[in-house]
Amino acid sequence: MKQIILAAAIIAPLTACIRDPGLTGVSGMREVTAAEVSQCRYISDIRSTPGTYGILASPGVRYARNRILADAQQSGANTVVFDPVSPGAEIYQLHAVAYSC
Numbered sequence: 001m002k003q004i005i006l007a008a009a010i011i012a013p014l015t016a017c018i019r020d021p022g023l024t025g026v027s028g029m030r031e032v033t034a035a036e037v038s039q040c041r042y043i044s045d046i047r048s049t050p051g052t053y054g055i056l057a058s059p060g061v062r063y064a065r066n067r068i069l070a071d072a073q074q075s076g077a078n079t080v081v082f083d084p085v086s087p088g089a090e091i092y093q094l095h096a097v098a099y100s101c
Contacts, residue, residue: 026069030079030101040099043077048094057091064094072098 046068052060065082072080077098085091 026066026073028078029069029073031069032079032081034081034097037079037081037097037099037101040079040101043072043075043098043100046071046080046096046098050091050094053090061091061094068094068096072096076100 048064048068048071050057050060050064068082069080075098077100079099079101080096081099083095085094
C-alpha cells in the first residue's frame with residue numbers, strides 16, 4: 001500500500017507538468033507579423049518574463065512564448081504578434097498582442 005501511495009505522490013506532479021502548455025506548446029495558434037493583422041480584431045496585450053537566464057535562457061524564452069500563446073488562446077485569440085527581438089540580445093520580458101482573425 002505504501003508503494004502505491006509513494007508512486008501516486010511522484011506521478012501526480014509529473015502529470016501536471018506534462019499538461020502545462022508552456023512545456024507542450026499550443027496548437028491552433030498562429031504567430032504573424034504586425035502587417036498581417038490589419039483585418040483582425042484586437043483581443044489583448046500579454047507580457048511574460050522568462051524565468052531563466054544564461055545557459056538556460058533559450059528554454060526559458062520558449063516556455064514564456066508558449067505561455068503567452070496559451071493565455072492568448074484562453075482569451076479568445078487565434079493569432080499573436082510578438083515584439084521583434086534582436087538576435088543574441090538578452091530577453092528580460094516578452095510582449096505580444098493577441099488578435100482574433
